[in-house]
Amino acid sequence: MEAMTPSSTRWAAIPKDVAALRVRPNLVDYDAERAAFSWEEARRALDGLPGRGLNIAHEAVDRHAAGPLADREALRFVRADGTTRSLTYRVLAREAARFANVLAALGVEPGERVYSLLGRTPELYAAVLGTLKHGAVFCPLFSAFGPEPVRQRLQIGSGRVLVTTRAFHRRKVAPIRDELPALRHVLLVDADGAPDPGTLDLAALLADASDTAPTAHTGPEDMALLHFTSGTTGRPKGAIHVHDAVTAHYATGRFALDLHPDDVYWCTADPGWVTGTSYGIIAPLVHGVTAIVDEEEMDAERWYRILEEQRVSVWYTAPTALRMLMKAGAERATGHDLSALRFVASVGEPLNPEVVVWGEEAFGLPVHDNWWQTETGGIMISNYPAMEIRPGSMGRPLPGIEAAVVARDETGAPVIGDDGHAVLCEADATGELALRPGWPSMFRGYLDEDERYRRCFAGGWYLTGDLARRDADGYFWFVGRGDDVIKSSGHLIGPFEVESCLMEHEAVAEAAAIGVPDPVAGEVVKAFVELKPGHEPSDALRLELIGFARKRLGAAVAPRLLDFAAALPKTRSGKILRRLLKARELGLPEGDTSTLEAGR
Numbered sequence: 001m002e003a004m005t006p007s008s009t010r011w012a013a014i015p016k017d018v019a020a021l022r023v024r025p026n027l028v029d030y031d032a033e034r035a036a037f038s039w040e041e042a043r044r045a046l047d048g049l050p051g052r053g054l055n056i057a058h059e060a061v062d063r064h065a066a067g068p069l070a071d072r073e074a075l076r077f078v079r080a081d082g083t084t085r086s087l088t089y090r091v092l093a094r095e096a097a098r099f100a101n102v103l104a105a106l107g108v109e110p111g112e113r114v115y116s117l118l119g120r121t122p123e124l125y126a127a128v129l130g131t132l133k134h135g136a137v138f139c140p141l142f143s144a145f146g147p148e149p150v151r152q153r154l155q156i157g158s159g160r161v162l163v164t165t166r167a168f169h170r171r172k173v174a175p176i177r178d179e180l181p182a183l184r185h186v187l188l189v190d191a192d193g194a195p196d197p198g199t200l201d202l203a204a205l206l207a208d209a210s211d212t213a214p215t216a217h218t219g220p221e222d223m224a225l226l227h228f229t230s231g232t233t234g235r236p237k238g239a240i241h242v243h244d245a246v247t248a249h250y251a252t253g254r255f256a257l258d259l260h261p262d263d264v265y266w267c268t269a270d271p272g273w274v275t276g277t278s279y280g281i282i283a284p285l286v287h288g289v290t291a292i293v294d295e296e297e298m299d300a301e302r303w304y305r306i307l308e309e310q311r312v313s314v315w316y317t318a319p320t321a322l323r324m325l326m327k328a329g330a331e332r333a334t335g336h337d338l339s340a341l342r343f344v345a346s347v348g349e350p351l352n353p354e355v356v357v358w359g360e361e362a363f364g365l366p367v368h369d370n371w372w373q374t375e376t377g378g379i380m381i382s383n384y385p386a387m388e389i390r391p392g393s394m395g396r397p398l399p400g401i402e403a404a405v406v407a408r409d410e411t412g413a414p415v416i417g418d419d420g421h422a423v424l425c426e427a428d429a430t431g432e433l434a435l436r437p438g439w440p441s442m443f444r445g446y447l448d449e450d451e452r453y454r455r456c457f458a459g460g461w462y463l464t465g466d467l468a469r470r471d472a473d474g475y476f477w478f479v480g481r482g483d484d485v486i487k488s489s490g491h492l493i494g495p496f497e498v499e500s501c502l503m504e505h506e507a508v509a510e511a512a513a514i515g516v517p518d519p520v521a522g523e524v525v526k527a528f529v530e531l532k533p534g535h536e537p538s539d540a541l542r543l544e545l546i547g548f549a550r551k552r553l554g555a556a557v558a559p560r561l562l563d564f565a566a567a568l569p570k571t572r573s574g575k576i577l578r579r580l581l582k583a584r585e586l587g588l589p590e591g592d593t594s595t596l597e598a599g600r
């Protein structure tokens with residue numbers, strides 16, 4: 001256990017004056033709210049289905065469509081040219097019903113998996129909600145994935161249906177379709193009456209479908225969502241989430257995002273990431289607010305215009321994006337009328353204190369960091385509008401969430417006391433961030449990998465794989481990853497996936513992938529390659545290998561940098577010592593690699 005000085009001593013805390021806030025926060029007294037909170041009580045804010053049933057689509061749209069919010073804008077899409085189109089709750093409910101009917105007509109059974117490989121198009125939202133309404137399981141993929149990650153994830157989840165575009169289908173799916181016998185239907189959102197061979201025209205199917213459909217009688221523990229994430233080794237992990245997750249989406253939307261009925265809320269997350277579903281779709285709709293959806297990619301000027309013109313009040317974004325805005329200069333923001341904005345939150349990677357404070361200069365508001373991961377399904381630790389911010393800290397656990405820092409031994413394993421409970425670290429000591437199991441959006445398994453799931457729990461806690469410390473006042477501080485997983489622009493990248501791809505190249509004998517610091521993306525992927533005899537390092541080969549990986553893995557996963565190595569460092573059992581490579585790369589002492597991630 002390593003003692004550290006809390007970073008709060010370097011950055012002045014940002015006090016909060018509740019009386020000065022434009023809207024009274026949902027959470028004012030943190031301790032009182034925690035003491036009074038129960039998940040049972042939180043569930044009461046939802047409708048439920050007769051007989052203790054629960055369905056996310058019902059909570060997110062159908063109940064609003066049948067009530068006073070029916071004609072409220074649910075989603076407002078901002079097109080490339082800045083014009084908008086809106087779907088009310090009533091219309092969104094109908095679109096979801098049509099999609100559910102399409103699935104029924106295609107013979108899709110409850111529990112079967114429907115995947116998406118899409119940008120932020122209206123069809124995505126109908127597909128998510130229609131899939132859940134039908135009782136099937138929704139699984140989003142990053143559209144920046146190349147064919148290889150797409151193939152693996154569709155195979156692992158036995159994807160039955162894929163909703164995508166013609167271009168993605170041609171580039172990423174057609175080349176691997178033969179390897180996906182379970183994939184029965186590929187639905188193109190832009191077939192325009194002329195679907196490619198082996199695909200169907202989704203618009204035509206929707207046009208023929210009825211706009212009312214029964215809601216599947218799912219229970220709270222029925223599988224609803226499948227989100228893929230990566231570990232250091234092995235294949236991608238399919239984290240299973242159930243319909244009860246909506247209880248956590250509701251409660252965290254209320255406390256961590258401070259959603260109020262009149263909010264115009266904008267979540268910038270990619271739809272392929274868990275945040276894109278939990279907070280890009282479910283949480284705002286369950287709260288009945290209007291969610292902005294930008295159909296385009298990040299661009300500083302465009303984003304400021306959206307904040308201004310759409311009168312965004314609550315904004316949920318990510319450190320890489322904020323760093324890009326910071327680079328563009330605060331004056332870009334101050335030239336815009338951001339007076340509607342009242343709360344800014346960020347997630348996904350470490351948020352540097354500079355950015356938290358810069359928010360005040362650019363938006364007149366500090367940035368509120370929060371922490372969670374695919375497995376937790378929802379926000380677990382957060383900074384709240386009414387609570388002092390300690391820049392660099394992720395904040396304090398949500399009501400209903402118990403978090404702790406578990407001591408680790410020299411091998412990185414949790415220390416378990418004689419009583420069978422994990423030993424917790426003292427204040428300001430680094431250990432593994434752990435959560436007490438039992439919150440509704442906790443993953444219920446990794447698909448077909450029970451042992452891997454079981455290994456995530458020890459001594460009464462779910463172990464997150466992140467290193468953290470907790471200060472004496474209960475604020476949590478991120479220290480680094482406990483494993484070799486890479487976080488680049490918010491994407492979690494398993495080094496093994498990158499290495500396996502490179503090793504398919506005829507010149508490569510061995511490969512290792514690590515994350516190296518990058519001022520904007522947090523980290524970028526760097527690969528080290530040992531060549532087979534008969535191949536010589538050269539710039540041409542470097543470019544070829546990067547291109548090879550990019551074509552297969554896609555830009556989000558492929559290495560940005562690549563070096564040749566005469567021999568890669570390995571343990572006696574033959575495992576590549578990525579940490580040693582990283583120590584060398586960062587100029588850290590090679591002997592002690594245990595703190596490599598510290599102070600990133």
Ligand code: AMP
Pocket residue numbers: 229274346347348349350351369370371372373374375394464465466478480481487490491492
């Ligand atoms: P993902 O499952 O892809 O959402 O990635 C989750 C991981 O992202 C966490 O385990 C952390 O390593 C990292 N992460 C998420 N939020 C934060 C944060 N606020 N500060 C630092 N790291 C974060």
